[in-house]
Amino acid sequence: MAEKKRSRQSTASAFGWVFQSSAGLYLLLDCIETATSIKMEGKREDIEITLDDNTIIYAQAKSVENINDRTNNRAKLKRALESLSDCTESVKKLIYISNIINPLDSSTHQQYVYSRTPFSSFLDADKVTVNDILSDIENGADFQTAKFELVTFKFCGEDDNQRYGEVLNKTKEFLAKTVVSESKAQAILTEWKALLMNNNAQRASMSKAEVLFPLILVTIEHQDLEAKYNEVCKLGMYDEAMQKYADFIRNAPNKTEYFIRVCGHYDKKYLKIGGDHINEFVQNNWRDYIEEYSVIEKSEDFLESLIKLIMLATLLKRRTIGSIKGAAKL
Amino acid sequence: MIIKKISFKRKNEPEFALRSFEFASHFNYIYSAKNSTGKSTFLRLLLYALGFSIPNTRKVKFDEFSIETQVENKEKTFVIRRENKKIWVNDSELILPTDAEVVHSIVFDSESFDLIDNILGAIYIDQDLGWTLLNRGTVIGRIKFYVEEFLHGLKGKDCDIDIKVSLRKIDDELEKYRQMKAVAEYKEQAIVATSEAAIEKGEIAFDTPSEALINERRELLWQKQSIEKRIRFLEKTLADDKKFVEWLESHNIIVKGSNGELIPVTQETIENFSDNNELNKIEVRREQIALKKLLEAIAAIDVEVSEQPMFFTGETVLETFERRIADIPLDLAAVEKTIKRLTKDQKKLREKLKESAITQNKWATRLSKYIFTYAQELGISEYIEKNDCFLFKDLKSISGAIYHKMVFVFRISYARILSENLKYKTPLFIDSPHGREIEKQAVDQMIEVLERDFAEHQIFVASIFDIQKTRKDNKVIEMNGKLFDIKSGQMTLFDDE
Numbered sequence: 001m002a003e004k005k006r007s008r009q010s011t012a013s014a015f016g017w018v019f020q021s022s023a024g025l026y027l028l029l030d031c032i033e034t035a036t037s038i039k040m041e042g043k044r045e046d047i048e049i050t051l052d053d054n055t056i057i058y059a060q061a062k063s064v065e066n067i068n069d070r071t072n073n074r075a076k077l078k079r080a081l082e083s084l085s086d087c088t089e090s091v092k093k094l095i096y097i098s099n100i101i102n103p104l105d106s107s108t109h110q111q112y113v114y115s116r117t118p119f120s121s122f123l124d125a126d127k128v129t130v131n132d133i134l135s136d137i138e139n140g141a142d143f144q145t146a147k148f149e150l151v152t153f154k155f156c157g158e159d160d161n162q163r164y165g166e167v168l169n170k171t172k173e174f175l176a177k178t179v180v181s182e183s184k185a186q187a188i189l190t191e192w193k194a195l196l197m198n199n200n201a202q203r204a205s206m207s208k209a210e211v212l213f214p215l216i217l218v219t220i221e222h223q224d225l226e227a228k229y230n231e232v233c234k235l236g237m238y239d240e241a242m243q244k245y246a247d248f249i250r251n252a253p254n255k256t257e258y259f260i261r262v263c264g265h266y267d268k269k270y271l272k273i274g275g276d277h278i279n280e281f282v283q284n285n286w287r288d289y290i291e292e293y294s295v296i297e298k299s300e301d302f303l304e305s306l307i308k309l310i311m312l313a314t315l316l317k318r319r320t321i322g323s324i325k326g327a328a329k330l
Numbered sequence: 331m332i333i334k335k336i337s338f339k340r341k342n343e344p345e346f347a348l349r350s351f352e353f354a355s356h357f358n359y360i361y362s363a364k365n366s367t368g369k370s371t372f373l374r375l376l377l378y379a380l381g382f383s384i385p386n387t388r389k390v391k392f393d394e395f396s397i398e399t400q401v402e403n404k405e406k407t408f409v410i411r412r413e414n415k416k417i418w419v420n421d422s423e424l425i426l427p428t429d430a431e432v433v434h435s436i437v438f439d440s441e442s443f444d445l446i447d448n449i450l451g452a453i454y455i456d457q458d459l460g461w462t463l464l465n466r467g468t469v470i471g472r473i474k475f476y477v478e479e480f481l482h483g484l485k486g487k488d489c490d491i492d493i494k495v496s497l498r499k500i501d502d503e504l505e506k507y508r509q510m511k512a513v514a515e516y517k518e519q520a521i522v523a524t525s526e527a528a529i530e531k532g533e534i535a536f537d538t539p540s541e542a543l544i545n546e547r548r549e550l551l552w553q554k555q556s557i558e559k560r561i562r563f564l565e566k567t568l569a570d571d572k573k574f575v576e577w578l579e580s581h582n583i584i585v586k587g588s589n590g591e592l593i594p595v596t597q598e599t600i601e602n603f604s605d606n607n608e609l610n611k612i613e614v615r616r617e618q619i620a621l622k623k624l625l626e627a628i629a630a631i632d633v634e635v636s637e638q639p640m641f642f643t644g645e646t647v648l649e650t651f652e653r654r655i656a657d658i659p660l661d662l663a664a665v666e667k668t669i670k671r672l673t674k675d676q677k678k679l680r681e682k683l684k685e686s687a688i689t690q691n692k693w694a695t696r697l698s699k700y701i702f703t704y705a706q707e708l709g710i711s712e713y714i715e716k717n718d719c720f721l722f723k724d725l726k727s728i729s730g731a732i733y734h735k736m737v738f739v740f741r742i743s744y745a746r747i748l749s750e751n752l753k754y755k756t757p758l759f760i761d762s763p764h765g766r767e768i769e770k771q772a773v774d775q776m777i778e779v780l781e782r783d784f785a786e787h788q789i790f791v792a793s794i795f796d797i798q799k800t801r802k803d804n805k806v807i808e809m810n811g812k813l814f815d816i817k818s819g820q821m822t823l824f825d826d827e
Contacts, residue, residue, distance in 0.1 A: 085816070191616075254563070254609075255605050256603055256610070260603055
C-alpha cells in the first residue's frame, strides 16, 4: 500500500507541550492522596496542583528533545526561577521539573539524574548557582528556596513506550494500591495523556475526580467479565451472551437508577459483614431480576447469563470506583 | 374456478382500443391455422393478468398494458387489475413480485405456499419449455415447478417446515455464493488484465493512496457513528438521572442514621448516585473529545483528497468497477469449497424432503395412480413403473412423441390432484399440444381425456389444429395476428367470434 509517510517528529513546542502534560501527571500522582485539583498552564505556572489544605504546588516544566543538548540548561533554569519567583501565596512547593539530566549544570553530572531533590539537599556549589541566578532576577529575594525542589525524570525517545516509561511506572505504582490490574496501566496512561493534552483541559482546572474518573472508565470499559462469569455461571455461554447483548451489558450499569438499586441490594446483605461477596450475591440473587429481563429474553439460559453479566458488570464497576477513590482518598 | 372475462389495452391507447373477451366455462380454443398470430401471447397474457411473472414475448411487452380480469371461484368474484408491478384484487393494491404469493393465495384459495409456488406448473403447459417439464424444472421464465414441493403443498402448509426453512436458507446462501464466485472469477481475470496493463505503464493500478484514504475515511465515519450513538445514550441517561433525583428530592424524605442523625435524601446523600452520575458526565465529555478528534481527522482526509487533482479523473466506470472489485477480499478457492459444501447439504435436504413428500401422503399415492392410469390410456405405461418412485425420476431418456405424451399425462394428473385438494376445479392452460413430432390423432386423444375427466374445468387450449367442438358452451377465439397491434382507431378491432 502506498501510504503517505507522516513524520512522527514533533516540533519543539509540541514536544514541550507533551512533556508538560506528562510532568503534571507525574507530580499529581506523587501527591494524589492530598491533591484536590490540577491546572495545566495555570494563571502563574505551567502546572498548579491544589492540595486539601488549600496550599498549591507550583511547577515549571522545561524539557529538551535531545537529552544530550546542554546548550540552554542555564537559560531554562533562569526562566523557571524567574517564573516561580512570582509565586508567593499559599505555596506548598516550588518545583522545577525537567527531563534534562543535569539541569543545574552541576559539576557533579550525575547528582540530580532522575530524582527528586529538595533545595536543602543540593550540593553547595549548586545552591550557589541557584542563589546567584535569584539575585539576578527581579523578585528573586522573595523566592522561598526552602520550598524549592528539583524533579527530573526520564522522558526521551521517539517510541512512546520508551518516552512515557517513567510516567507509566508512576501509574503502575498508583494502580498497585487499587484493585485495577497493572496491565491496564498503558490504556490508562493513554487516556490521561489525551485528557491533559486536550486544549479544553489545558487552561481549566480539573478536579481530582475529573482526572481519576476517566481511569475508572478505562478500567471498566475493558473489563474482562469472562472469568467472573464462569465463576458464577455454569452455562458456559459467555461468548453467545456477549454477542447478543454486548451493548446492553455495557449500558445497563450506566443507568444510575439501576446502578444504585443493584449496589443497594448488595449492600443491604453484606454492608455489615464487609469483604468481597460479589460472586455469592450474583449466584443467590439473580432470580430477583428475572421479571424485568424476561421481557427481552425468552430463553432461560440466555436470560440467566444476561442477568448475571449485568449484575457482575455493575458490581465490579462499583468495586473499581471504590478502590480507586480509596487509593486516591477521593 | 372460472375466468369470466378479460379486458385489456395499452396504457397509452384510447378507450375504444379496449379489447374484451368473455370465456366459455369449459373449452376455449385459441386457434389460428398459421403460427405467430399471438395465440401463445394471449394465453400468457391471461396468466400475466393473474399476477404471474410471465416474461414478455418478442413483440408484446405486457408491462405496457392495463388488464382487468374477472374471476369466479367458490362463489366469490374477484376483479383483478394489473398494471406492470401493481395489482389490485378487488381494489386492494399489492405489489409484484413481492406480493405474488398473497395474490395467488387469495385467488386460488390456498394457504399453502408450497402449493401456491408450484401451482402454475400444475395448470399451465407452455408451448416451449412446458412440454419438457415432467417433475421439476422451469414452467416459464423464472417460475419453477418442483414435484416434491407440490406434494408437500398437498400434504399441508406446515409439514416439514424446519427442513424447508433450512433448505430455503441454503438456497439463498448458494445463490449469493454463486454470485460471489462470479465476482471472484471476474476479479481474477480483471487483476491479471490490469496487472499486465500496469506493468506496461510502470504503475500500480490498485490500492492508490486515494483509495487508502477513502478506506481510512470510511473507518473513521464508522467510529464517528458509534461514538455519536454512545453520546446519545449517555445524554439520555443523564436526563433520566436528573428526573429521577428531582422526583426523589421532591418528596422531602429524611432518613435517620444509626446515631440518630437526620439525613435528607438528596443526590449527594444517595449512596452511589453521584459517582455514577459523575462518571456518565465525564464519559460524555470524553466521547465528545474523541468525536472532535475524529471530525478533525475526517476533515483532514477530505482536504488531502481534494488536493489530489487527478483523483480518479479520467477513470471510466469500468475501471472504477474493476478497481473496487480488486479491493474486495475474495478467495475463489474458498468460495468454491463453500459452494461444494452447501450443494451437498442442499442435496441432502432435498432428499429428505423428497422422502417425506411421499411418506404417508395419500396425495402422492393418488397422483401416481392417476399418472399410471393416463399413461396406460395413452399407451406409454411401459416407460414408468407402477410405484411412487417414478414421481421423482428423470425420464428424459424417453424421447419425441412419447415424452410429449408423458408430459401431458403428468401435468393433467397434477391438475386433477390439485383440484381434488383445493376442492374446486382449477382452470387448465395448454399451449400447442400438437408439438413437433406429435400426430393429430394423439392430440385428439388428449383432448378426449380432457373432455371426459375435466368436463367441469375451464380449459384454454392454443393450437393450430381445428380441434373438434362437441359442447355448446365451447368457444373458439380465432387469432388473426392483429390482437396486440397498436390500436390507432384506423385498424379494425379484433373480431371476437
